Structures are given as C-alpha cells and as structure tokens.
Amino acid sequence: MSRYIISVVAALLLSLACGKEASPAVQGDDFSVVDPIIEVSERGAECEVEYRLKGFVGDIMPVAVTEAAWITDIDNTQKGVIRFRVLPNLELQSREATLILKYIDIATQPQITVRQAGAVSERLKIELTDVDYSECSISITPDSDDITYIAMMAEKRYFDERGITNAEELIDSDEALFTSYITDGSTLEEFLTASGLAMQGVGTKRWQDLSPAKEYVIYAYGVDVQGDSYKPITPIYHKVVDKRMPERVAQCFDVEIEAQGPEVTFHIEPQGWEGYYVVQLVEDGEAGYIEQGLPFTAEAEEQVAEAFFYIADHLYYFEQRSAEEVMQQLGYRGEVTYTKSLNANHRYMALIYAIASENGNVPMVVSQPQVEYFSTGAVESSDMTFTVEISNILPRSVDVRITPSTDEPYTAVMMYAKNLPEGDKQQQLEYVMSNYAPLEISGVYEEHIDQLPPETEFVIAVYGYYAGAATTELFLYRFATASDAEGHNKIVKVSFSAYDIAEVVAIEPYYASMMGYADYFLSMDVETLTPAPTLHFELYAKSQYDSYTHAEIRESLLEYSYTSSPDWALCSYGNEYVLCGLAEDENGYVGEMYISEPISFTSEQTSDAAIFVELYKEYVER
Template sequence: MRRLLTFLSFVTLLVSCVDSEEQRPGFGVRPTVVELSALGGYAEVEYTLQETNGINPVALAEVEWIVDIDNSRQGVIGFRVLPNNTSSSREATITLRHISTDETPQFVVKQARCDDNYLSVEITKIDYSECEVSIVPKSDELLYVARMAELDYLTQLGITTVEELVAADYNSFITSLTGGVTLEEYLKTSRLISSGSTQRVWRDLSPAKRYVVYVYGLYLHGDRYECITDVEYVLVDKRLPERADVEFDAKIVAEGPEVSFAVEPKGWDGYYMVQLVEDNEAGYIEQGQPFTSEAEEQVAEAFFYIADHLYYFEEKSAEEIMSQLGYSGSVEFQKTLNANHRYMALIYAIDSANGNVPMVVSKPQVSYFSTGDVERSDMTFEVVFDNIRPRSVDVTITPSSDESYTAVLIYAKNLPQGDKQQQLDYVMSRYEPLELSGIYREHISQLPPATEFVLAVYGFYADAATTDLFLYRFTTLEDGEGTNRITSVSCEAYDLAEVVQLEPYYNAFLGYADYFISIEVATAEASPALHFDIFRSDVLTEYSEAEIRESLLDYSYTSSPDWALCTYGNEYVVCGLAEDENGYVGELFISDPITFNREDVSDAQEFVELYKDYVN
C-alpha cells in the first residue's frame, strides 16, 4: 500500500460515558466524563434542575472542536465533536449555567488521537477496459470517498497536495447540487460516498492511459466536507499489448478522388486494419516525419475506443468486430475519398485475447498518397419556393441529372459581393454540405419574418464542387396577427433515476435535474407549427411578454407532446404560441404555475414508451 499524499487519519467512532462522583442534587449533570474516538460524532448528557422557570440551561465550551451545542430539549444537552486530526488526544470542559442558581455543573469531553492506516485499497481484477478494486476500512462507520482519475488530468490541474485534491473533489460535487439539496444528501443519494468494505468497478477505461484510484476518509455534516485520513491509492498502469513487427505488401493507386487498394499480409493470418488519415485531420503526420511510439499509442487507443463500444454497448463478439472493421487475407478494394487531399494510410494487425475486446497488436505500417481533381459536370437545377410564410417555406430542388449536389440556405445579407467563384469559396468554407441526389423537398421552419434568403446550390462530389454556383432568392412574409392559440396544457412528471433504470440512454442527464416533465398542448385549431417551452415561474417577473414571445419564436416544435428537465420543488410555467394556416401566431399562452415533488411522479415506463422514438 502506498500513499498518494500524506494527510490526517483517525480512529472509528466510539463513545463511552464514565460516571464520577455525583453532582449536587440541585443542579447536576451525568455522566461527568464523555469519551469519543478520533472520529468524533454526536453525544448527549443529562442534567437535573429542580426549577427551570421554563428556561433551559445553557452549555458553554471554550474550544472550537465542540460544536452544535443543543439545549432545546429539557433535561438533555446534545453536542457534536469534530474529528481529531492530530496525533495527540485532547479534552475540554463544558460548563452548564442557569439564571435560577449559582451552581455551574461541568462535564469533561475526552477525545482520542488519530491513528494511521484506516483504509486499505487493492486491485482485485483488471483487464484492458475494466478495473475492480477492494476497499476495506477499519471501521464500518467510516465514510469515505473512492474515485478514479487519469494521472495526466491531475497533473494538468496542478494538483500536488491533499488539500488541492480534496478541494477539487469538493468543487466538482458542489457544482452538481440542485433544488436546495445539501452536499451530504447529494453524496449519499448519488452513492458517491461509501462505508464498510466495498468492491468498486470502473469501466470504459483506456488501456493507453495511466489512472489512479484514491480513497480517503471523510467527515461530512451538512455542507462541511473534510478529509480525515491519509489518502490511500493504487496505480493502474497502461495495459496495451506489445506491438510486434508485421509486414504488409500494399499497393495504393489514386485517380482523381477514386483510390484502389491491394493489400497482402506477410506472415499474418489474422485480421488487420487499413486506416486512412486525411491531411487536415488530427493524427496526420507529414511525410518524412518519424512515426513515434506516442503516435502508435494514439492509433491503438483510438481503435480500442471503437472496438470497446461495439463490444460492450452493441454486444458484438470479438470475431464480429474484427470482421466488421478489418480485413483478412489478401484483399483488393476501392474507396472514394475527398478530392485534392494528401492521405496517410496505416496498416496494422488486430487480435483478441480470449474473446476480449480486440486490440492493435502490431506497429502501424505507414504509406502516403494523394487524390486529384473531380470531373466537371454540366448539371443544372430548377428550384421552386412554395407556401412562403412569415417563418417557413417549402423548397423543391430538381437537378437535371442524378449526379450528387448540395444546397445551403443562408441570409442574403451574409453572401459577399464578388464573382461566383468567390461566393462559392465563401459557401464551401463556412457551411457543412449535405450531399443530395435526385429531387429534394423540404419544409424549412424557424425563419424570421420579412427576411431575404439565398439558396446556394452546386454540384458536389468528393468534397469538391463539380458545377458553378447557382443562387435562388426568396423573402419571408411580413408577420401578422394570428387566429390560432394554445388553449390548454397537460403535464406529467417522471423521476429521472427511475427512467434511467429502464432506459440507460438518459444516464447523461443524471446530476443535472431530478425529473422529466412531459408536456402536451391543445390548440384552438390544427397548427402547422408550435412554439412552446417551460420556464421557471420567476421568468414572468424578469421578462416582458414581448420578450418571452420573441424567445419562443426561436424554437419550433412540430409535434406535441415534448419533454424537458426539471427540479423537484421548483415552480414552473409553460409558455407557448401556435401558428395558424397562414403562418401567423396568435396570443401568448401562459399556464398556471406547475410544481412537482418526488411523490407526484408517474410510472417511468410511460415515459420510456412515449419517447421511444427519441432514443431510436
């Protein structure tokens, strides 16, 4: 066992009460000696007082490690002793006083010193992507934090002391608090702290990274967070398999963007990868530069992440993964790549140990090649704009041939002046193309009224333009007063944790909210588009209805119901607008205040069924 950082330790909570000689019967306290372990904790003494006159006595302690003295219950004084983080025992005297008497009975609080080695941590199982750790405290009453972090991540944060490590943990926990939940409540309900002997498992690890599992005892009360033991740790080193030298005969021929490959392994009868890296991608190494061991690890790690996802999340076997991603034996194949780019081809062997996640098992063999120009096309286009509304339009694009093309809708004011080539360069450099072919139709919504747009259309193949740029313009209509409106809204709450148990897809939302709210709206007449959202109720005092209306028009929900994330106990309102058949929106709808608590939720299965298409 090694220590990552040396800090303080403690012994388990043990409270023993020792009576000494009796106090005088008028005003007395028992026991007169209270003993606690270094962990501290809550303790009580009883007092006797013949006449209180309705006023309880006060208890005074002149040390900072005795806190939360409570005299609210008649006949009892309660108090809390903080952990002793020193190597020496300590004691203090608490004095009772009451206005009805000059007697001042006392009792002594004794606390033991802290000891070392109150936690042990040991790796019990490890493979490429998983690590199981056994944690054993000396006391089952000890609360402790057990976390895993990348060593490089801790280094980047500049964490070098226990204080910095604990502060980083504390800050990460505090930022996750919602809805008035205390830190203690959050850590316990989220199972971020433990007690007793436990087995912890971390999954989805990278075999190319070094990790540290660290554990420390914790004093936790409300929002007080204090490390009270040494920080114990174990290292998880890199676990990549050794990469052997495997030779491949590879012939790569490029004609324009069309590239043919012929690969034959030498002395390798398993699967192998042919990975292509473009000159503008991360990981591309200029020809003539060395392919370092660090670059080898990056390739191995990137492949592992893909294979690991297929293995665990798509539940594919190692054989299925290697067959899907790689090749075996001598192969010939063709690919269409982006025109006018340089490429690095990496060929390397992959294998699986005992059916586990496939890994890279050879050093990548590196080859370089370049693609050329695409052929020009004489394709032209016919574009029709129908049903132009204040916020929407229907577009139909008809090309003169079945060749591929793309179309981009932009604000007319953003299109620069200049010739068509300059405008084409502008469009291609700023907008991600959507590759199309044949007749294309789309209903485009969420447009601002009375605004001119340009639809830029051009032939597109292998990331290059094959025609000149064609420009088509339209202007959305002026806005007007609509006749449609939202008439009512119905909402149901579904506990987030319960939903996650049934559908792990939503796991990423844990910690950000307490529950899903499902919102269904009704309108006075059929609506082609709805604009609604849920807000904290204080938005009604912070913003005007005009501002809320403008915000809603930035969002277009074409269907109801829809869902949002919320916090228990908070008050919300649903605000919304409905379009009529002409695209005009009517009056703003504002619901009555909505509040859900934990006991108000509906069956989580309903939510999963209602939004199953969202997941799929």
C-alpha cells in the same frame, strides 16, 4: 480548507481518545497546570486541562497560545479550565506541540505538552479486484464500519491539469466538484448519501470505458460530512492503474495503392498474419497527419492505438457487439482489393496495422502501424443544371424543392443573403465551400425549413459536388420570408402527467442514461384553438421564468423552440415549473402567448410508467 481542519470527535470517545498522564503540578504557587502532558490518539479529541491561579483580576481569564495549527478552538471562558480541540493526524508520523498559558502581571507561564499519535497506516484498504483493458473494479475495507468514506478515480494527468499537488487541494477540488452537481437545493450531505458517493462498511466500485493508454489513480479518504461541507478524517489512500496496452510488434503488409482522380484502389496482402487488420486513412490537414519523410514516433503510434480502442470499445460496450463482430466491421482479413472514393486533390497517409482480441475482450492494436503515402487527383466537370422551387413562404418557414438535370451528386446551402460576398461566381463558390459544410445529395431534394426570421432575405446556393470538389458552377436562388402579423391561433390548454424515471427505465432501458439527472419525465399534451402547423413551447423552472420578461420569453420561443405535441421534459420532485408557448396559424402568424400556472409533482403523483413508454415509443425507435 486546511488539511488539518477536521471534524470534532464525538464526546463519548473523549475518555478513550484523550488520556491524561499522571504528573505533579508544574512548579509555581501563583500559576500552574494540573496535567502538563496530554496524550491524544490519531483521531483527535476535545481536551481540557485544569489550572490553578491565585489572584484573579476581575473577570479576566488566562489565555493559552500555541504555534500548532492542529490545536484549535482554544476556550478560556470557564474559570480554572482551558479547553481545546486536537484535530485528527492525517500523517503517519506522531507530532508534539506546546500550549503556553499567560496571565497579566504574572511572570510564571505554565506549559502544556500535547503529544498525538501518527495515523494508522491503513484506515482504508483499497484492493484492485479486477483490471483489464477497459474496466477496473475495487473493494474498499475500512478499519471501522463507522467511517464514512469517498472513493474516486481520475486520470493521472487530471491532478496536473487542476494544479493539485497535495491532499488539501485534492479534497477541496472534490468538494467543489460535488457541490457543482447539486441542482435541487439538497445539502452536500444529502447529495453524497443519495448518490452513493459517500459509503460505509466494505464497499465495491467499478469503472468502465477506460482507456488502456492512460494511467489512472484510484483514491479514497474518510470524511465527516456536516450539511454543506465535509472534512477529512483519514489520510488519502490510493492505487495506480498503469497503462495496459498490449505490446505492438512489427508486422509487414504488401501494399499497392493506385489513384485515378478521387477513386483509389487498394491491394493489401498481409505477410505472416492471419488475423484482422485495419487500413486507416488520414487526410492532409487532419489531426494525426504526418508529412512524408518525418518519423512516425512512438507517441504517434500510441495515439493511433488509443483512437482505435475508443471506436472498438464503443461498439463492444454500447452497441453490444462481440469482439469478432467489431473486428469484422472495422477491419479486413487476408488478401483484399477494394476501391474507395476520397476527396479530390489531397494527400493521404495510410496506416495499416494488425488488431486482435484477448479472450473475447475489446479488440486492440497489436502491431506497429505500417505507413504508406498517396495522393488523389482532380474530378471531372459536369454540365448539370438545377431547377429550384421555393413555395409556401411564411414569416418563419418555407418549402424548398431542388430538381437536378442529371443523377450526379450535388449539394445545396441556404444562407442569409447579406453573408454572400460580392464578386464573381468563382469567388462566391470558394466562399460557400470554405464556410458551409456540404451535404452530398442526389436526385430530387425537398425540405420544409423553419426557424427563420420574418422579412429576411436568403440565398440558396446549389452546385455539383463530388469527392470534396465542385463539379459545376454556382447556382444562386434568392427569396425573402413574409412579413409578420398578429395571429388568431393560440394554445388553450396543456395537460401534464408525471412518470418516475426509475419506473420508466425498468420497462424501457433506453432511458437509463437519464437516471441521476432528474426524478421524473413530465409529459405535456398541448391543445390549440385551431389545428397548428407549428408549435413553439418551452418548460421553464419557476426561478428561470421569474428572471425573464414576457417579451424576452416570447422572443426566445420564436427563435429557438420548435416542437410538437405531446412532448416531454426532465424534472425534479418538488420543484416548480411554468410552461410558456405560442401556436402558429395557417399564415404562419402567432397569437397570444400561453403561460401556465406553476406546476409541481411529487413521487406520489406519478402515473403508470407503461403509458409513457407507449406514448413515446417512436422516440426510442428513431
């Protein structure tokens, strides 16, 4: 899109926007124009100029040429008239260009001078009405209620990352972004209107969850939206929201840290600070760890403050905690002594810094972090052993029960047998610890494991685990899933019900985050020939279903789709969907694949939203 490619001004504005300055005909009896000077407003216009020509040669018409990119759509098809379009001027400076008329075998070349006014300085007025650490509100006032405009906010670095250096590139980027959001076949014009991105009249916008450590740019521009594209009709106006981090001052803490193996005792006493403070630990190898002896830079200090803000902001806004509750949860107050279990054999950096809230707002870091270093020691070995029972082995699932000989912590990992390398137990233990994230557990552990492939060998690796270190040798238990066969169970019926998302949200706000992504919830209740221990079903968009073979869908269902009935999916009105599903029998075999007829719902076919809320209340309460 050229920055000058702007929409046509309506014909009814022609008399106001395109005025003709009285002037005698340009000299030349054989070829002349009636009005050699055209004055055009900054909004652009459709213009026409009459000419006089003696001696037309057949149907050949004169041509008009210009070097000005902002004069377009030159039309010479009507005898005696040259028509052209002058695009809106998005710059504050006025501009001038010349059109030259030419005709075969005539030396005279009449000229038309086009003068266009510069853009009005403020077609859109942006006013920052409220700015704090994490929120920003604006009002936008256009100089005419007829202007359709778009207002956006972006981090300042966004423009550099996208390589945006001028208005043309920004508008192109925005249009591509908006187009990528459209998933229901609507036009760009329909999407911008329905989403509220395109606005008219005095408007307001509010942004939350901003970082006070970042600079933002709020910008707005008028547009003419036509179908699947739009063109700018004003310059881009903007406001910059600067960093809003509070000043961080020096604050001293008396700190004593003592490590006994992985157990670390902290004693902290603030000096001259009565508020809350945070003790943040960074392990060697983690992002943000600075080797002892290297400087703790201003950039590192800002990163710490910003990282804390994100955590506090989430608790404050999304978990609805008060500032006092946030500081109580994240920090300490006064002199404290406490002990923590950390990972063994690691170096740590402790950052101690003061936090405070201004007027009950999101708590912020208000002091420069004090940096302390310490190291943890090794853990003691254990003589714990394990009993592992593997039962109910089916083609795609198995039950596992692990019983340790003591109450000490341990971990267990299941992997494909082919992935366990050859070597001694110590080498295998090192492989398991470095490639599989451990889950620290204790006592008897039981789990039903599904989504397994048939006739495949697995290994369950179990070992004592505490403070990030192994406390026992590695114990290995092998098994293979059963072979597959054709099952006798199948899905025989699926009942569908639609529930409008807006109506559901009005009753249960939990689902509010799903607004805008779809129109309704589709609830699916599956009936099987015999009770099914496991179901595999998935809802496909009709176009997606048509692009796969039945074999591909069956394979995908068995590999990825494990669900229960009833279940729900997000859908859009008017779109067609197909449900495909399989049901396991008591042996873990699946039978014939169920394929529904294409289904579609409109807003007039929805059911009472209260039914949906009650049906899936356990989903919300998890």
